[in-house]
Amino acid sequence: MADHTQGLSDEAGGKIANWVWNRRDEIANALVSLYSWFRGIKRPDGPSPSDPADDQPGILIIGPGGVGKSTLGHFLSGQFDLLVHPPGEYDESLDTEGFVLEPEGDDGTGVRLVIPPGQEHKRAATWNDLYADIAGGKFRGVIVLNAYGYHSLGKISYKQHKLHTRGKNVFLEAFLGDRRVEELRVLRQLAPHLAANRQKMWLLTLVTKQDLWWDQRGVVEAHYRDGEWAAEVGKIAAQHGAVQFRHEFCFASLVIANFSTGAGELLRTNTAGYDHGGYVVHLRKLIEVFDSLRRWEGSRGQG
Numbered sequence: 001m002a003d004h005t006q007g008l009s010d011e012a013g014g015k016i017a018n019w020v021w022n023r024r025d026e027i028a029n030a031l032v033s034l035y036s037w038f039r040g041i042k043r044p045d046g047p048s049p050s051d052p053a054d055d056q057p058g059i060l061i062i063g064p065g066g067v068g069k070s071t072l073g074h075f076l077s078g079q080f081d082l083l084v085h086p087p088g089e090y091d092e093s094l095d096t097e098g099f100v101l102e103p104e105g106d107d108g109t110g111v112r113l114v115i116p117p118g119q120e121h122k123r124a125a126t127w128n129d130l131y132a133d134i135a136g137g138k139f140r141g142v143i144v145l146n147a148y149g150y151h152s153l154g155k156i157s158y159k160q161h162k163l164h165t166r167g168k169n170v171f172l173e174a175f176l177g178d179r180r181v182e183e184l185r186v187l188r189q190l191a192p193h194l195a196a197n198r199q200k201m202w203l204l205t206l207v208t209k210q211d212l213w214w215d216q217r218g219v220v221e222a223h224y225r226d227g228e229w230a231a232e233v234g235k236i237a238a239q240h241g242a243v244q245f246r247h248e249f250c251f252a253s254l255v256i257a258n259f260s261t262g263a264g265e266l267l268r269t270n271t272a273g274y275d276h277g278g279y280v281v282h283l284r285k286l287i288e289v290f291d292s293l294r295r296w297e298g299s300r301g302q303g
Contacts, residue, residue: 057138057199058112060130062190063145064182065119066152068208071254072145073115114139120182127189134190137199141293144190146183147209148220149176155262172267180223187232195239202246202293203233210253210282214271217251225249246296250289252282 061069116126133139153175158164163174194203205224213220224230233247256279259268 057140058114060134060139060142061113061115061145062130062142062186064151064179064186065117066154067145067147068254069115069145072143072206073113075254076113131193134193135196137197137201139201140297141202141204142190142194143204143206144187146205146207146224147179148207148213148223149179149183150209150212150259151179151182153261157263158261158265158267168265168267184228184232187229191232191236194236198244200244200297202248202297203236204289204293205229205233205247205249206286207249207251208254209259210251211256211270211274211279212259212268214274214278221251246293248289248293250286252286253279
């Protein structure tokens with residue numbers, strides 16, 4: 001099987017690989033229950049699976065660059081197998097990505113995932129149309145990804161970043177703080193369009209890269225559940241009411257990897273003690289959250 005323990009020691013990587021291999025069926029069964037959620041939404045014949053203009057209600061995955069949006073899309077669509085695919089290097093998305101998730105059987109149902117690029121310089125060209133689609137009820141759900149500031153830097157050294165002044169540790173502290181501000185800015189950009197939507201819709205705040213901040217998990221979870229993030233979500237919810245709108249939090253890792261630059265510079269190791277045991281536990285929690293949304297969602301014609 002391929003190595004998906006990027007940046008770990010040979011000993012730690014070997015233990016994780018053995019753990020995953022021994023629990024292959026357990027993990028695979030959990031994933032099946034997730035994939036089977038996407039049923040019951042008819043899509044017309046004709047549009048390309050990657051065509052975000054398709055009018056059938058879909059799911060929007062959105063957030064700043066480097067938080068794991070494309071990985072989540074590949075994971076939900078079954079194109080990313082946690083058991084065999086490595087994390088790989090971070091590549092900026094050049095344009096809006098789209099997937100159609102097909103259920104088992106021949107009933108022609110599926111659901112469309114739309115993932116716009118998150119880099120600030122690319123939003124003007126891709127996000128404005130999505131704002132109108134959000135307000136117009138073209139998405140049954142929106143997943144906003146964050147990573148407590150651990151946004152992949154791309155193919156540069158931290159010394160080339162505008163926030164670099166002196167030393168790696170000083171840079172990392174400044175970078176994480178700056179990216180957390182950016183996460184909140186993204187939500188505030190989305191908020192008026194989410195509030196304007198009059199259709200039944202759910203919102204999921206998914207905080208990724210848990211393996212990097214696991215030793216600070218109390219602080220991290222409070223940052224989203226009790227701070228400005230929660231206040232902004234509360235404003236959106238107040239515009240809808242519980243019958244038409246539901247919000248959930250979830251905290252997980254999509255992959256286990258150290259936090260490194262594209263130039264190979266290690267900025268932070270993943271937290272000691274956060275292995276694939278914890279990884280799968282929280283992956284299962286993600287599956288349970290999706291299942292609760294599925295049950296709440298019910299028929300779009302009701303509520």
